Amino acid sequence: MLSIMQVGYLATNCYMYGDEESGKLVLIDPGTDNPDLVKWVENSGYKLSAVINTHGHYDHTLGNHLLESYFNVPVMLHPKDHFFMSIDWDNIAPWLETQFVPPQRTTELSPERKINIGKISLGIIHTPGHSPGSVCLIDEKNGILFSGDTLFADGGVGRTDLPKGSAVELKKSLRNLAELSPDLRVLPGHGAESILGVEIRNIFG
Numbered sequence: 156m157l158s159i160m161q162v163g164y165l166a167t168n169c170y171m172y173g174d175e176e177s178g179k180l181v182l183i184d185p186g187t188d189n190p191d192l193v194k195w196v197e198n199s200g201y202k203l204s205a206v207i208n209t210h211g212h213y214d215h216t217l218g219n220h221l222l223e224s225y226f227n228v229p230v231m232l233h234p235k236d237h238f239f240m241s242i243d244w245d246n247i248a249p250w251l252e253t254q255f256v257p258p259q260r261t262t263e264l265s266p267e268r269k270i271n272i273g274k275i276s277l278g279i280i281h282t283p284g285h286s287p288g289s290v291c292l293i294d295e296k297n298g299i300l301f302s303g304d305t306l307f308a309d310g311g312v313g314r315t316d317l318p319k320g321s322a323v324e325l326k327k328s329l330r331n332l333a334e335l336s337p338d339l340r341v342l343p344g345h346g347a348e349s350i351l352g353v354e355i356r357n358i359f360g
């Protein structure tokens with residue numbers, strides 16, 4: 156089960172990804188703290204087992220606290236992006252109509268560990284550059300890559316001018332993604348979906 160909702164000022168793609176047999180799902184990048192997010196999960200009829208952040212930017216993490224407190228589920232984030240949970244977003248993003256509340260506890264996303272949702276297995280690929288702890292999530296069996304803000308449709312790649320961004324790291328990360336199956340369906344953090352091979356050609360020619 157795959158469902159997408161665009162949320163917030165930056166139209167972040169928030170994904171529910173679930174296993175039909177077990178009725179479990181994970182929610183990727185809750186970019187809003189609007190209570191509609193809770194309704195969206197509840198109306199799916201699936202049981203939320205974890206929240207995953209592709210990286211720590213507020214437009215992917217604003218709803219962490221809401222979901223954690225309502226569903227009592229872990230929030231998973233790469234350790235190199237933990238610092239975003241305690242920086243002053245209200246100062247950095249004064250247009251935010253809400254106050255960023257960090258989750259009580261985060262679980263480390265590590266590339267050595269897979270996330271199992273029933274029969275679905277999500278691998279974690281560390282793709283620093285847009286932020287130091289950016290990751291892509293890969294479901295090899297079903298041919299899906301959640302690319303966060305590392306890779307977008309139409310040749311777009313993550314900006315690297317935000318705190319601790321690195322253009323050099325981003326390029327390395329994109330080279331690593333180029334090693335994956337070109338048929339992977341790319342589901343980015345913003346905008347339309349694409350196919351990995353198409354985007355690798357768009358970037359590297």
Ligand SMILES: [Zn+2]
Pocket residue numbers: 210212285304
């Ligand atoms: Zn971002």
Ligand SMILES: [Zn+2]
Pocket residue numbers: 165167212214215304344345
């Ligand atoms: Zn974003």
